[in-house]
Amino acid sequence: DARVTQTPRHKVTEMGQEVTMRCQPILGHNTVFWYRQTMMQGLELLAYFRNRAPLDDSGMPKDRFSAEMPDATLATLKIQPSEPRDSAVYFCASGSSGHGLAKNIQYFGAGTRLSVL
């Protein structure tokens, strides 16, 4: 059963520390998305990649957040330095942008629940 895998599932850290979240997309998917969910803002798109190239990171605070895809099987979201307002659940999703298909079927991981104290 193919699924998106996110690690860690839970992370508690102190303000100022670096946080790295990892995502393994479904094999064969060429598009990877990062979302953040809070009670106040709901689900927000942070950034996404197609064929490992960043397409849009306009939803991401540039000064402290960075997203990369070192290879096709790994996407990372890094926060440095972390702040209490970054506390949220971070979801990774993957999908395919095949020609002729309705392309917005995304498969989500279980999320990383981040608490910054």
Add this chain to the structure above:
Amino acid sequence: DAKTTQPPSMDCAEGRAANLPCNHSTISGNEYVYWYRQIHSQGPQYIIHGLKNNETNEMASLIITEDRKSSTLILPHATLRDTAVYYCIARGGGGADGLTFGKGTHLIIQP
């Protein structure tokens, strides 16, 4: 993306059909209607999508009005496990882009 409007919450009795409405009066001709749901503490889950015609899969049915200004997601025999927030999204099919999630409908299945 076209703006979508959903009721904030709905109740449905277990075993009955749950009908979740969505208005998308400004939808354009190439925009699909997608439905996702999010069960508590889980990631969103794709349910179904459609462009013009009604669609059915193993999870649900999607009825889109002829003028495409609204749609209804139908869960034919709701179970307690269907309690979740359901999101209706209108999105173009021209490239896999990020989804814009509204507040959705919190569907509560009552035993």
